[in-house]
Amino acid sequence: ELFTAISEMEPLLETHKRIIDDLDDYVDKEEKRLMTLKKHLILYKREHEKALEDIPNYLGNPINAFTLIKRLTTDLDHIEHSIKIGTDYIKNVTINYDDVKYPSEEDLSGAAQALTRLQETYHLDVKDLSEGILNGVIYSTPMTVSDCYELGRSLYNDKDYSNALTWMMETLRKYKEENEPYPFDEVDILEYISFSHYMLGDVRKAIEWTKTLLKLAPNHPRARGNIPHYMKEIEEEDTKLKRRRRGDTGEVTKEKDPEVVEELSEYQKDRINYEALCRGDMRLPSYFTKDLHCRYLTENHPFLILARVKMEIIYLNPDVVVFHDVLSDDEIEYIKTLAKPRFKRAVVHDPRTGELVPANYRISKSAWLRDEESDVVSRISQRVADITGLSMDTAEELQVVNYGIGGHYEPHFDFARQENAFKKFSGNRIATVLFYMSEVAQGGATVFTRLGLSVFPIKGAALFWMNLHPSGEGDISTRHAACPVLRGSKWVSNKWIHQGGQELLKPCDLEYQDEAYMRKIPRPIPKTSR
Numbered sequence: 032e033l034f035t036a037i038s039e040m041e042p043l044l045e046t047h048k049r050i051i052d053d054l055d056d057y058v059d060k061e062e063k064r065l066m067t068l069k070k071h072l073i074l075y076k077r078e079h080e081k082a083l084e085d086i087p088n089y090l091g092n093p094i095n096a097f098t099l100i101k102r103l104t105t106d107l108d109h110i111e112h113s114i115k116i117g118t119d120y121i122k123n124v125t126i127n128y129d130d131v132k133y134p135s136e137e138d139l140s141g142a143a144q145a146l147t148r149l150q151e152t153y154h155l156d157v158k159d160l161s162e163g164i165l166n167g168v169i170y171s172t173p174m175t176v177s178d179c180y181e182l183g184r185s186l187y188n189d190k191d192y193s194n195a196l197t198w199m200m201e202t203l204r205k206y207k208e209e210n211e212p213y214p215f216d217e218v219d220i221l222e223y224i225s226f227s228h229y230m231l232g233d234v235r236k237a238i239e240w241t242k243t244l245l246k247l248a249p250n251h252p253r254a255r256g257n258i259p260h261y262m263k264e265i266e267e268e269d270t271k272l273k274r275r276r277r278g279d280t281g282e283v284t285k286e287k288d289p290e291v292v293e294e295l296s297e298y299q300k301d302r303i304n305y306e307a308l309c310r311g312d313m314r315l316p317s318y319f320t321k322d323l324h325c326r327y328l329t330e331n332h333p334f335l336i337l338a339r340v341k342m343e344i345i346y347l348n349p350d351v352v353v354f355h356d357v358l359s360d361d362e363i364e365y366i367k368t369l370a371k372p373r374f375k376r377a378v379v380h381d382p383r384t385g386e387l388v389p390a391n392y393r394i395s396k397s398a399w400l401r402d403e404e405s406d407v408v409s410r411i412s413q414r415v416a417d418i419t420g421l422s423m424d425t426a427e428e429l430q431v432v433n434y435g436i437g438g439h440y441e442p443h444f445d446f447a448r449q450e451n452a453f454k455k456f457s458g459n460r461i462a463t464v465l466f467y468m469s470e471v472a473q474g475g476a477t478v479f480t481r482l483g484l485s486v487f488p489i490k491g492a493a494l495f496w497m498n499l500h501p502s503g504e505g506d507i508s509t510r511h512a513a514c515p516v517l518r519g520s521k522w523v524s525n526k527w528i529h530q531g532g533q534e535l536l537k538p539c540d541l542e543y544q545d546e547a548y549m550r551k552i553p554r555p556i557p558k559t560s561r
């Protein structure tokens with residue numbers, strides 16, 4: 032898949048350029064050929080009109096007689112030849128090359144889902160989006176009618192009927208404004224609209240739109256066939272409703288399981304927080320933020336006395352810290368270059384099978400880098416050890432990540448909740464160091480859904496937090512996510528530190544963590560006006 036990482040999309044621009052050059056050449060040749068044909072045609076028409084004015088006189092002129100015959104013999108051969116060259120040329124034109132990269136249907140569907148994810152998370156207006164407007168600013172060329180149609184179609188095929196409907200309505204709006212030929216027409220758009228309504232359970236709307244369709248195409252076989260089918264469904268629904276009102280449904284109504292409802296609303300709450308945090312629509316109360324501060328980190332390692340690290344405490348209990356300027360631009364470029372050729376689509380643990388599988392809720396590409404393969408990688412590991420005061424003996428390799436269009440990682444814990452999930456490692460993931468290797472033009476924040484904390488990437492900085500309580504139990508308040516990238520390309524790398532080897536070392540500010548149990552986590556305040 033190319034859509035899962037921006038860096039993988041670069042070769043597509045080369046493909047695009049090649050198609051542009053060849054099409055340019057083709058159109059040029061065709062235009063010249065057609066110009067010649069057109070010139071002949073104009074001449075013929077003019078001559079013919081002249082001839083019709085006075086036929087005997089016209090044909091009586093020997094020159095006219097000759098040119099007419101010529102036109103119908105040799106000229107005709109030339110013209111036929113010219114048309115034939117055209118068709119041969121058309122036949123031989125190829126814009127499908129074997130040696131370049133192409134996106135697949137899966138990429139199209141991934142990119143379509145990414146667009147709707149951005150639309151939903153960042154509350155984007157569909158009309159603005161299709162006109163290429165983001166937050167009131169023009170940021171790309173408007174989408175064409177056919178772009179909107181393909182997007183709607185792809186969403187429909189992915190069974191996302193609600194978004195398919197939104198985009199088909201937008202397609203219809205644009206279609207009516209423009210007057211150009213497309214490989215689809217209004218009837219096709221209307222069919223998607225009515226079907227989407229039907230799939231969403233709104234049969235009445237489905238009928239309404241099918242009737243609009245039938246006005247344009249009275250003999251449309253599917254539409255005609257659907258009307259009685261829809262009518263029957265409405266009738267059945269009405270009788271069911273009447274029976275239910277009379278109380279003679281014969282259905283056994285099950286008691287709702289209160290726990291299931293509870294679980295769902297917890298998830299929904301998390302979801303609402305997640306999206307609001309991604310938009311930067313939450314803030315922490317001032318009684319809490321007043322204790323946050325910046326300082327130089329000089330403890331943990333003698334090296335730090337010489338090269339002090341700028342430390343910004345952005346959350347207390349559990350402590351979330353940003354270390355500034357810990358990676359240089361050169362190191363970042365080096366790491367990116369090393370990782371790129373090894374990129375694979377990020378996978379997650381399937382709790383049912385225990386296998387690693389790609390998932391829609393984690394869209395990115397990543398690669399793992401070992402300390403032994405480069406001085407830069409081992410130097411970074413050493414830096415993590417110096418800064419955190421933790422042992423790297425049992426840490427994972429450096430994971431380099433690039434997010435694609437709308438790339439994200441939905442709320443999760445970095446620690447494992449199953450005993451055997453990290454069997455290769457010594458213990459659970461005690462701490463995370465998340466290096467930001469790029470800024471992100473818009474979106475792409477790291478957010479902590481239970482803390483109400485949004486962190487927007489700063490190139491060269493690292494985010495650090497402990498995933499486990501001192502007891503070794505997972506700290507559920509560390510639930511976090513990577514927000515969808517709205518504009519730009521997001522690069523990060525993860526260094527996950529494990530429990531093994533930390534026994535004798537004192538993790539950073541552990542006293543604070545002990546105190547944490549006593550303190551209540553403040554609830555973030557939603558920003559009322561944006």
Ligand SMILES: O=C(O)CCC(=O)C(=O)O
Pocket residue numbers: 440445465475476477478511512513514523525
């Ligand atoms: O990219 C981010 O901001 C967070 C990534 C993350 O949480 C992870 O990879 O586990």
Ligand SMILES: [Fe+2]
Pocket residue numbers: 443444445511
């Ligand atoms: Fe994470």
